[in-house]
Amino acid sequence: MRADRVFAYGATLGFLGDLLAGDPRRGHPVAAFGRAAGALERRLWRDDRASGAVFTALCAGGAVGGAALAQRAVRSCAALSVALTAAATWSVLGGESLAREARLIGAALEAGDLAAARARLPHLCGRDPQALDAAGIARAVVESVAENTSDAVVGALVWGAAGGVPGLVGFRAVNTLDAMVGHRSPRFLRFGWAAARLDDVAGWPGARLTAGLAALAGPDPRGALRVWRRDAALHPSPNAGPVEAAFAGALRLRLGGTLSYAGRTEHRPVLGADLPPPTAADIARAVRLSRRVSALALATAATARLTAAAIRRARRGGSAVSGGHQPKGGPK
Template sequence: MTAARTGLPVFACGTALGYLCDLAFGDPRRGHPVAAFGRAAHAVEQRLWRDHRGYGALHTAVCAGGAVAGAALLSRAARRSRTAGVALTAAATWTVLGGTSLGREARAVGAALAAGDLTAARARLPHLCGRDPQALDEQQIARAVVESVAENTSDAVVGALVWGALAGVPGLVGFRAVNTLDAMVGHKSPRLRRFGWASARLDDVVGWPGARLTAALTVLCAPDRARALRVARRDAARHPSPNAGPVEASFAGALGVRLGGTLAYAGRVEHRPVLGAELRPVEVADVERAVRLSRRVSLLAVGTAVAGRALGRLLTTRRTTGRTTGTRRTHR
């Protein structure tokens, strides 16, 4: 049986199995491949770092390009066996998805807030985002959790599935590699402002389709779709991030809460526009609602990725068949 004939079943079965593994087990506590990639990328950074965009671009190309090349070689080796193809796709999907761990961390902070333990909530918040927890009160922590769940639904789930549908295992691995590099060097610290520019811009590019799909699926899952769509369309462009904007605005409308405002990152304060200004402030109970919304969006994203892959295969097969038929007619 050829790879062309087994491509859809391999991707569909592998993606579904990988998603179920993430639901059941979350991220492995030890030996996570993403952590290993992070250590390798850090070692490359130590050798290449200069306060220069060119060296940062080289760092991005070496790390992300190496990850994609390795995934492509594994994919080629697995083409001859359907079982190997399913296993590789499942392993890659499980590796790059982080929806279950995202939900666990969000719920841990929410539980601490619900118990009135602000100290525990502040201690746990850095597992989700890079904000300074000591500068936040209960409501601000709850808002930070909801915003992190929204953004990471795209970064840790939907975006990866989109690239898996477009490019298979290399797409899955490449997306996670770029996303990891952005988290490592893409922020605007004085040391990394120039060096991390390439990783940050590349992350914006690869995250673009996943963010739009996340926003669309969030509107579809919203109890009040009209409100979610209205807030997403009106407020998405107000956010400084081209990809976080649509996602957070759609979550704000779907949950009926106000997001954005003043943020603190390690002593650096940002004043962001408010998303859903007419809506109510975030409450502790909204953390659980955000996690459930994220789960529904993620499940729909799996189905969308499989359907998109199927459609792409069908169109490719029809074009190939049409060219072959035309060539045969010409030779007659």
């Protein structure tokens, strides 16, 4: 079976596996990678960029290399190749866990249980829940749904289409390293620089695809494009900016503003300043948009891989014809 079909079938199966089963409670491969990376970080940590670059290269390179060896080992068997791609896709996607956590927080807010919503928020994002009221939690959830649609689903599918299993695994490894050491804390300001910059590069195509699909699939495509063009560059993150701005416009909501991480307050620009702020009811709308974007991203990634392979085959066929030997002499 051709590699393009292996990816299309395997990615679809893995996507459905995530949709139906979500993440396992124990033994998740990404969690195992995180533990190994954490142990290596404690051995290699120095307060400089060079040490962080070595750490990032070892972790990301090891993940990609291991995935490449696994893909090579099964490439002669179509069924095993599809199974490996499906397993890798399921392990790196987090769409169902994202939707589940968002819905639980939304349900708590709609029931008026602010304490339960605050207790649940750390499962979704790293903001200080005690500093947030109901409106602040609703905004945090919508913003997290938007950003993690790109990080936990679309970006992985984009790199899977480009690089197969190594692309899937490599993207999740880089994204995990950024979450571990890429933040601007005193310990990781320099050590995590390489991981943060690599995550910016790896996330660039998925973020733009996410924003475009949000505009296409949302209830207000023109509004999504308008807020995206006007406000995305205001965001400090080159990738979260387009995604959150497109979601803000598509859902007709105002996002951004002051937030608190680990006792540190940040004042971020407002996205969609002329729109109303999110409420608990808007969390379900954000989840539905995230699901539509994720499904369209799967279709886009599989189609792109199949189309690129078809173009390559057509070019090889054309080259063979044009380079072939014509029979000598004229017609007899």
